[in-house]
Amino acid sequence: MESQQVVDFVRKLITDGKTCSEICDALCDECLADSTDGDGTGCDNMTVICTTFQRRLRAKNINLKRLLAKFCKVSLCGEYAIP
Structure with missing residues (x-):
């Protein structure tokens, strides 16, 4: 995913009322490769940090x-x- 695609993806989940934990899980699921048979994209370690700021x-x-x-x-x- 490109940076803007990640922003759009996360914004939608925030709008849907998802928690940070759910957003991180969904983003990893979205980025993980379906199989390891490809070029290796989506097969590496992934780290996601979701931060919220209280107004x-x-x-x-x-x-x-x-x-x-x-x-x-x-x-x-x-x-x-x-x-």
Whole structure:
């Protein structure tokens, strides 16, 4: 599959309400060769990673700073700590 074909395939499954696990399984099934008699395409090891981003985690910069200030201590985060 070309990159855009993968994007289209995954988008359809997301629209259908499939989970990340189901999407990974379906993508591997789609890409696996039916037999090993061909040129080897689809017979190699395959790895699929599906990542979802939750909209509620997209915070404005000020909210992110407050969150970091609450949970990030100098001893844990060094130079990244917020005073």
